[in-house]
Amino acid sequence: MTSHVWSILNSRKSLWVKWIHAHKLKGRRNFWDVSLKAGSTWGWRKLLQLREVIRPHIKYLIGDGCTTSAWFNNWTSIGPLCKYITYRDITRAGLCLDATVNDVLANGRWKWPVAWFDLLPVLINVTPPVLRPSVSDVITWYDNNGKDSGFFAYSTWETIQFRKPVVPWVDIVWFAHSIPRHSFHVWLIMREKLKTQDKMKQWDVSGSTNFNLLCCSLCKRGPNSHQHLFFECNVSLQIWSLVRPLMGFHAVPNRWSDITSTLLWTSKPNLAKTIIAKLLIAASAYYLWQEQNSRLFSPKKDRLLNCVMLLCLLSG
Structure with a gap:
């Protein structure tokens, strides 16, 4: 199931991924804030329910910042910004919910209001990334030790499986x-x-x-x-x-x-x-x-x- 999510995020060249983007995401860039509807199929519902399990392990390395969601993708040291900034705060500031990292930066500074730093001191820890126009953003998989282990079936299973202490017998x-x-x-x-x-x-x-x-x-x-x-x-x-x-x-x-x-x-x-x-x-x-x-x-x-x-x- 995680490999299917990985294919969606990376826009893998397949008919199924194109169908998901066209009919499920409907052109939206962000997969993480798609609402789970009552009439969803079993497979799609399971994919969406899996998001909170795998989200901490999927991180975005910023290149040009044109494909990484500023609010919903996990690209900062504090995790997705949507955990701290509400949708209302974003729209009140004149910013778009579909904004990318590139959209919220200007001359190496944030476009969001300075008042946010007083309301949300955690944003002080979010340093503006240095954009590289010729380099695309990259999605990586981090294990439980915070190491970029690459996305493989074995390493992914070792990361997300539920573990209990080894029994003595x-x-x-x-x-x-x-x-x-x-x-x-x-x-x-x-x-x-x-x-x-x-x-x-x-x-x-x-x-x-x-x-x-x-x-x-x-x-x-x-x-x-x-x-x-x-x-x-x-x-x-x-x-x-x-x-x-x-x-x-x-x-x-x-x-x-x-x-x-x-x-x-x-x-x-x-x-x-x-x-x-x-x-x-x-x-x-x-x-x-x-x-x-x-x-x-x-x-x-x-x-x-x-x-x-x-x-x-x-x-x-």
Whole structure:
């Protein structure tokens, strides 16, 4: 989506960009103050909603000042001037909303009223640029460190993506030798996002369903949950008892939190034994979830022990 905005701003030679300028912008130089109308298409609405995310990273380097909007483009050290100067102030001063940087300069000085500096002291920091008649204005992309990184898919994504702190269990889920579908399943377990019966109970707003009748399809002893399935259920405990010796986890309890804590504090995460342990835990949890779903929704049952025995043989 950002690349589409970049094409619009740079007037890339394409039929779509020409159509946008003709029918959406309707000849206007400025993309940043286009209003979002109720009947806008999904794509155009998303492009306009993206503006506030990418605007701080798109900066204009002034050459002749003939293509950069004086009010709406990000070319000053304080950002777009429209954040400080209202439309009414601009028109009252006899200036045009479509004015370029070149239009508001005369002999190296600003054309706007001197009174603005008293009303808006922040304008004192805006130094008049030195115009170069033979050089065109240039649009650049700045990363989070304020560096001109150029507009590329990778650098752009690294700049605008939403980031959270790295979770401590990341190496338990994602590692070089992991099986993707097993790792994804472990990731769901770590975030408690599997559709277990205790989660489903929270969804029933009307209360028309009697969730007290639900029970674990493996042990038939009450509703299942993440804690129950991995590995506190009687059936899953049997699986854990088979797998645990292969990993050297003889003293580790059958609770998921204890298992992951043991892996988390392993001093040598790249050791072959540790990698095998992570593979076995991920595979056991994956097939355990598959088996409980199979017992709920299909006639095929009792495949779990066969899968686990196969895992034991392979790891042995």
